[in-house]
Amino acid sequence: MPDAKPPLTLLIAAPRGFCAGVDRAIRIVELALERYGAPVYVRHEIVHNKFVVEALKTKGAVFVPELDQVPDGVPVVFSAHGVPKAVPAKAEARGLDYIDATCPLVSKVHRQAERHIEKDRHILFIGHAGHPEVIGTLGQVPAGSITLIETRADAEAVIPADPERLAFLTQTTLSVDDTAEIVDILRRRFPSIEAPKREDICYATSNRQAAVKAIAGRCDAMLVIGAPNSSNSVRLVEVAEREGTRARLVGRGSDIDFDWLGDVRTLGITAGASAPEVLVREVVDAIAQRFEIEEAPVDGVEERMTFKLPAGLAA
Structure with a gap:
């Protein structure tokens, strides 16, 4: 026995x-395949999960790292993490049909960034360098108008040109506790810093x-x-x-x-x-x-x- x-x-x-944003992004690829037929190109992984990506590949999705690898005349989907403004602009210049699957909560951060720049505020963005969401958010506004803050040490060390005209935003997928500690440092150092009306962490x-x-x-x-x-x-x-x-x-x-x-x-x-x-x-x-x-x-x-x-x- x-x-x-x-x-x-x-x-x-x-x-x-x-989550709702991931559900929506996957559904967008599936519906694009139904509407256009295979292949539908997707710039970057639609979401960060190999199982999901492989399942969509079997239905006719083709995943590529950059827009340059998308052939002319085929539709392209942008991932849930968001893309810099230069990417849809380049797609339009090439006459590509594109569908933006950016999570609406990420898009909300993009709009906040634009509003802060319109009000001449410098943005301290709490996030992880190299993450697609961070790359996408930094690409919404002119170069130099956002400073990336990754750690508590970064928050203590940053020296903005005008401490009275600051705002902070955050990546949506951060540790709630770690981010709160960084925000506390920024508020202590820059009491007038503009905060999001609602927390950016989704x-x-x-x-x-x-x-x-x-x-x-x-x-x-x-x-x-x-x-x-x-x-x-x-x-x-x-x-x-x-x-x-x-x-x-x-x-x-x-x-x-x-x-x-x-x-x-x-x-x-x-x-x-x-x-x-x-x-x-x-x-x-x-x-x-x-x-x-x-x-x-x-x-x-x-x-x-x-x-x-x-x-x-x-x-």
Whole structure:
């Protein structure tokens, strides 16, 4: 008789996985394929998840890093992370049909940036260098009108030309706690700095981090389903670790390191905003091969946010 599997309680965070912006972006690619037929080109990954990207490839989406790699005469979709203004301008100059799948919450940050520049304010932008969302936001306004702030040290060191004419904005997928610490420094150093009317960190990022905090203290370890280049997923690992729980990022069920899990008795699971629920179930199924699992109920915020599709694609 085979050895009995050890018991394991699973706490699956709520909410988790896809947010409204990711749902919308994927749907835009699917509808573009229905409208135009394959191939539809997509500049950069539509969202940061290999499983999602590969699924769209099988339907006829072609992902390219730059607009120069999009042939003439075919439609192109811009990713959910947003693009610099120069990208749609270049598409228009080439006569390309393009569809902008930028998350509306990212677009809101873009509009705020434009308004601050119109009012002659210099922007301190809290974010991670090289992230597509940051590149897109910096590309909304003239060069030199935004200073990127990545760390608390950056916030302490920045010396703006006019401390009385400042505003700050943030990337939408940051750590809520880390960002609050940076904002506190900026407010202390520059009391008149203009803040966003509403927090720029998006509802989905905030909710998923709160959901991790709600269960981390009850877990021996946590798995976060998401991609290494997914900012919001990496932040979930950091949040769990900050709560004192060891955590690891996994792409899917086959990525689980069971040696790392060790003798856990209670395991937390969550998923970043670009990871579909099917991968959550795949991870649970993989764990069930080794453990006798029991899923404990977890209550969380119910998300009802939806975003309109671009004109011309909506049914």
